[in-house]
Amino acid sequence: MIISKLATKIVLTILILDSITLSSFAFNSSSSKSSTTVVQSNSTNQKSVMSADREYKPVDKDYTFGLVAQVSRSTSLYDHKDGTNSESLSYTIVPSLKMPIGGISALIVYNQDLKDSDSTDNGLADTPVTLAFKAKEWAWSAPYILTITPTLTAVIPTAKKTIEKDQLYTALSTGLSFGIKPDGFTTSEHGEFSLAVGVTAGRNFHAMEEDINGAVLNKYSSNQTLNIGYSIADLSFNIEYIHKSRWTYKGNTKEAFALSEEIGYSVNDHFNVAVGHSNEGTGLKANGYESNFNFINENDSTVYLTLGTAL
Numbered sequence: 247m248i249i250s251k252l253a254t255k256i257v258l259t260i261l262i263l264d265s266i267t268l269s270s271f272a273f274n275s276s277s278s279k280s281s282t283t284v285v286q287s288n289s290t291n292q293k294s295v296m297s298a299d300r301e302y303k304p305v306d307k308d309y310t311f312g313l314v315a316q317v318s319r320s321t322s323l324y325d326h327k328d329g330t331n332s333e334s335l336s337y338t339i340v341p342s343l344k345m346p347i348g349g350i351s352a353l354i355v356y357n358q359d360l361k362d363s364d365s366t367d368n369g370l371a372d373t374p375v376t377l378a379f380k381a382k383e384w385a386w387s388a389p390y391i392l393t394i395t396p397t398l399t400a401v402i403p404t405a406k407k408t409i410e411k412d413q414l415y416t417a418l419s420t421g422l423s424f425g426i427k428p429d430g431f432t433t434s435e436h437g438e439f440s441l442a443v444g445v446t447a448g449r450n451f452h453a454m455e456e457d458i459n460g461a462v463l464n465k466y467s468s469n470q471t472l473n474i475g476y477s478i479a480d481l482s483f484n485i486e487y488i489h490k491s492r493w494t495y496k497g498n499t500k501e502a503f504a505l506s507e508e509i510g511y512s513v514n515d516h517f518n519v520a521v522g523h524s525n526e527g528t529g530l531k532a533n534g535y536e537s538n539f540n541f542i543n544e545n546d547s548t549v550y551l552t553l554g555t556a557l
Contacts, residue, residue, distance in 0.1 A: 308346050309343065311341070311343055311344075312556065312557070313341050313557045314338070314340040314557075315339050316336075317338075318336045318550050318552040319550065319552075320334050320549065321334075321548065321549060322548055323523065323542065323544075334359050335358040335360060336356070337355070338356075347379060348378050348380045350375065350376065357371060370405055370406075371404070371405050372401050372417075373401070375402065376399040377397065378396075379395065381425075385429075392424075394424055394425075396420070396422050398418075398420055400416060400417070401414075401418075411459070413453035414452050415452065419448030419449070421469075422444065423442055423443070423471075425441060426440065437478030444469075445468065445471075446467075446468060447468050448466065464492040466493040467491065467493070470488070471488045474486075481509070483508070483509055484507070485506070485507045487504075489503055502526065503526060503538075504526040505524065505526070505539075506522055507523050508521070518554050521551050527546055
């Protein structure tokens with residue numbers, strides 16, 4: 247499955263529940279940006295981190311419907327004045343349903359390339375639907391608890407490129423996240439930290455092993471995610487690193503990374519704003535042995551502004 251760079255400027259959020267989880271999908275692409283913009287399903291008072299990973303927090307009601315809407319404007323960090331800088335808008339809607347066994351949500355993203363109306367990234371991105379089972383929690387050191395959250399994700403091909411070029415039927419993945427997070431009851435004048443580590447394993451299902459242009463497609467995928475957050479009052483700070491492994495139908499291995507940093511501010515219980523930076527790239531340089539990791543890349547780094555509302 248392919249979710250475009252424009253789509254993931256906003257989000258790779260699976261659940262819009264109440265805290266951090268780790269349920270990245272089995273994307274067909276070897277690199278896609280992950281912004282860390284968080285919006286709560288019923289409140290935006292806490293972290294505003296949207297990523298490939300989210301976690302379920304028990305609620306009093308057996309069934310609760312939530313809806314998140316976001317618009318994100320992104321641009322290249324560096325403008326080389328040669329026409330190569332990117333300018334894009336992304337619109338996101340995330341309906342979710344909390345249930346006794348956990349929560350289910352869908353990520354619906356529409357992308358608009360402001361510099362190229364004919365870009366293949368324009369239009370709907372693929373739509374992942376994720377079931378996150380109720381987290382297992384253990385008391386640790388007040389006010390923090392330990393959590394383990396299993397997830398299942400299925401992808402509905404809705405992107406034009408995925409349907410016509412890659413001929414993707416669907417992608418399935420399973421994930422497991424381990425987290426340390428506030429218990430939700432105790433508050434601290436010094437703020438609260440959160441930590442989440444997760445891994446996913448996925449399988450893509452295509453009509454053919456190659457796309458219509460003869461390029462070999464990815465069959466298997468795995469994401470390994472580290473997410474660190476800190477929140478105090480209405481402010482939140484978050485950094486997320488994702489290492490991506492892909493295996494093609496021919497047995498070749500691809501490695502990539504995505505890094506994002508974000509500052510969020512909750513205006514009130516239903517509105518928030520976030521600014522951030524994201525960078526992604528292949529795991530190795532063209533020589534095949536030097537690491538390609540950089541916090542900032544003159545060609546690939548982008549900055550973004552996101553406005554969100556939660557109902």
